[in-house]
Amino acid sequence: MKPTIQLFKAERFSADEAGTLTLPNDADPREAALDRIHTVQLQFPSFTDGRAFSQAFLLRRRLGFTGQIRAIGDVLIDQLAQMQRSGFTQAVLRADQSIDHGRQLLAQYDAYYQGDAVDVKPHFAAA
């Protein structure tokens, strides 16, 4: 998979407040006011809390949101491929994570079985 998600170090990152919306984990993105919003931040209170993956899918795929979807919180390099496939375009990594290794991990798989928020068709339909 071609790495496209932009990676940032937490300590060097400051969000541009205007036009950025941070959604709580229990929010339904379909009820969010997205007018003039260029970036939606989705949170990982712990990297094992997977709710933001479904939120990203609904934003990107269901609603056709074209702005940035940014992962914040407990963001680790081993979940980056999942994030990119679910529609995230930016990830602000936890301070101890290696950006370089993260980029390598994104390229570990050439292709996947199922469709996702970005490559919509599953392997069997794309082939």
Added chain:
Amino acid sequence: MYQYTAFDRHFVQQRAAQFRDQLERFQAGTLDGEAFKPLRLQNGWYIQRFAPMLRVAVPYGEINSAQLRVLARLARDFDHKEVHDTSKANAALADVPSLPDRCAHFTTRQNVQFNWIPLDRAADAMDLLASVNMHGIQTSGNCIRNITTDALAGIAVDEVADPRPFAEIMRQWSTLHPEFAFLPRKFKVAITGAREDRAATPWHDVGLRLLRNVDGDLGFQVRVGGGMGRTPIIGSVIREFLPWHQILNYLEAIVRAYNRFGRRDNKYKARIKILVKAEGQGFTDQVEAEYRDIVEKDGAPHTITQAELDRVSAFFVQPDLRCDRKSADAKIANILKAAAEDDIEFSRWLTRNVKPHQNPDLRAVTLSFKRLGSAPGDATAEQLERAAELVDRFSCGEARVTHEQNLLLPWVSCDQLPELWREARRLGLAKPNIGLLSDMIACPGGDFCDLANARSLPIAQALLARYQDLDELHDLGEIDLHISGCINSCGHHHSGHIGILGVDKDGQEWYQVTLGGSDGTRLSGEAIPGKVIGPSFAADEMVDVIEAIVDTFRAQRQPAETFVNTVKRVGIEPFKTAANAVRVATARTPVAA
């Protein structure tokens, strides 16, 4: 069985390489234990009491002889007790010298486990498995687990449709699904294509049943929210009929609803069954609305095409076994009759271990891994090698791991039954006890498992030792005995006609007994958890307790009545009274369960 394509093979190799990188970072200290944990779990690696445990995926239980040989190699060359420090981790609870090693263990979810492979050899083990297209993908962790089915899939005489092509398509769909790798809790799917449910589907997070509607179209009945654990619940039907090509879209809707709304604040309330119970019709409405959106707004990209079903189904055609029809039925019947009359054990084996087949020339034969001196479902390296030979010689190179922790040979010619029986008996795998009391299900229990409250294996051994007399076992008839070492219920005690549950009280091992549970088969009746027969028993009372229960059945039963039907007819009271009468250690100080 399914043959891996270049894409599938490459995928498994990429997975092995990914795991090697994760393990190396963990060992180098750049990946901390907490971050590594879900990654190793989703590759099947647990950390248990004395050593890691590896759970190898056997998708819907289908395995070939080359894979069995690699499992034998893992058992022989990797599964070594002596390389671990067993003095730690409360060694007092287990009799360490007696614990088996150099063996594999068949699980109730049709997978295979190893208990003694050191973590520093884990990446090598995964490479070896990948050489025969095996892996541990999603055999643990809070994700969609191995999809299980009927061990008689594709050969059962009561089959509506073969569930294996759908199980394979679902395997591919669920493998490394980006959205569903961190669910609130584990997620288990079972699928049956037969009229008789041999896959315990009502006990699963999602239970699927293939059926035809009034127009003759094929589809699924969909159940959601079944599960065992401390809150046993039978799944609810949320769809009576879903056209087959929509199954992935519908599963996506179910799992998305669960991922968004399932509880994450309490591990014991995190399974989908709790959400389904709490929301009731609201859950069904949510799933149906999400499903409509997937179809209408997302364009239903995972709709299974006829071409894809045909492509996958082509792998599951019956092997070309040309029995000579001229010599067939009458002659075979004569051979079997003569052999059976000659040897009562062979006759019993034909009755218990041999099942009818869609092809009238063939039979399905179960090798019994329930025998004295071995843990239920354990197979040594040597036995795996020999079993692989039998699989090659008698079953077109294919076998199935069964929910009951045995190995089934699906393609056996009728006229080879006497020969197979002799070979299996030589290996000690021809015990004619399938479906009987000694064909018990048991989890590894406190001997190995970090979660267990009590040991399962010594209880299983003691009961196996007590019930060795085949006359007695055959007279008692079909009894499902299920043993779990803790309330996580890996040994399915809730669904046993007799269920045994290990409980902990002040650091001592106690056992709670339930009666009348059912997995949902016709023999056992509608799926239901068993009823507790009173306070827990001490370990050394357990054989007497089970004997008292079995003797009560003998006294109470009507002609040809099965154990579970007697329990249903007379209730648990007579059994409870009999069990209480043999209490010794717990007679004066009953322990609240």
